[in-house]
């Protein structure tokens with residue numbers, strides 16, 4: 001940093017990187033007012049110099065050589081918006097080793113190697129901020145770290161993947177085809193380079209690792225998150241959910257009580273009276289429940305060029321303010337609480353079940369009995385005709401039940417002669433089911 005300008009090395013010039021340059025250029029006057037310094041993008045790392053770009057920059061700004069950023073004595077801050085683990089991890093560690101501050105939107109990296117990166121930053125007295133890594137434009141990480149620091153958070157629950165919410169909203173509201181909706185989300189720049197991580201719930205699971213680590217002050221690991229994506233969700237499931245008064249959403253959940261902590265990502269039926277049911281398209285929403293504050297909710301665009309870049313540039317502003325105050329790296333906490341994960345018999349939820357059964361007397365009784373034996377009581381049970389002769393479809397919503405009991409009941413029902421197939425089983429959040437005509 002000279003007395004007037006902070007120089008930035010930008011690694012990645014795709015959806016988010018383009019937004020970062022647009023905001024730094026477009027808001028320069030406001031940034032100077034806030035920080036007292038001008039902010040200048042000195043170099044931009046890309047893979048392909050000949051690619052056609054939606055924003056034109058002078059050609060000498062672009063490079064394919066990461067060292068021109070990492071070892072440049074002029075560059076104070078590295079913004080990593082390339083994505084992926086390698087070489088992003090090595091680049092960030094090198095930048096920190098060189099005394100450069102880092103801003104990243106990379107949840108894959110922070111969920112898997114956050115501890116190592118933050119401890120290197122602390123050692124080097126550098127900042128590492130990653131607000132954009134969770135829920136794009138929603139300032140949720142800063143809220144967890146700063147605004148809730150006086151409270152004890154008990155639950156974090158929400159829609160934290162824009163791509164899947166876009167797909168499910170399109171399927172539910174317009175009857176769109178899954179593949180078509182996914183392609184639209186890709187074209188709009190919401191999806192990851194490999195969209196499997198969106199649709200299989202991995203992107204949301206990584207975000208839940210970051211949220212639960214910061215919210216509960218525990219070192220959460222990715223393989224401790226139970227993950228189910230939306231690729232198996234069918235149009236029929238969505239139609240039945242609607243008929244019962246629910247919307248299908250991919251929900252992340254992190255909850256702690258005296259029995260421990262559970263963190264999961266799974267398709268969930270959310271009752272239409274619940275605020276999360278009306279979060280559509282690329283929008284995300286996150287509930288944070290604190291012992292003292294009670295319930296709070298954060299809502300906004302979860303992906304896309306400018307919303308995500310807003311979070312990145314806000315982190316950059318914080319770095320610059322810290323540089324002026326000479327306090328970089330001081331906000332990084334490395335002390336965690338002991339982590340105890342809940343066993344399945346302490347995980348409670350309501351469930352939706354859909355199964356194909358023989359259309360014969362006594363079927364309801366046998367199914368209800370299998371559930372009752374596991375202490376699971378029914379909120380709703382409906383029988384529907386099925387196109388196959390002598391078969392029927394049964395739809396059930398249970399009251400709250402332990403996950404271990406549900407699993408026992410499911411394996412018992414799978415072995416019943418009257419049950420041809422258990423089509424689906426989803427978690428249910430909020431409200432009471434009603435069969436809508």
Ligand SMILES: NC(=O)C1=CN([C@@H]2O[C@H](COP(=O)(O)OP(=O)(O)OC[C@H]3O[C@@H](n4cnc5c(N)ncnc54)[C@H](OP(=O)(O)O)[C@@H]3O)[C@@H](O)[C@H]2O)C=CC1
Pocket residue numbers: 011012013014015016017045046047048049051080081082083084086087105106107108132133134136189190191192193302303304305308
């Ligand atoms: N898109 C979104 O809405 C959001 C994205 N994120 C995160 O932000 C990050 C960036 O995402 P996004 O902008 O969508 O990604 P894009 O795929 O649009 O852009 C990636 C950019 O990085 C460059 N790049 C990738 N690998 C390398 C490499 N090995 N060496 C040099 N350059 C490389 C590419 O170069 P080239 O242009 O030459 O191909 C491209 O400019 C990811 O971590 C993502 O998870 C977070 C929140 C929201």
Ligand SMILES: N[C@@H](CC=O)C(=O)O
Pocket residue numbers: 133134135136160161162163164190191192198203302303304
């Ligand atoms: N692919 C992600 C992008 C933001 O994190 C999403 O769809 O939410």
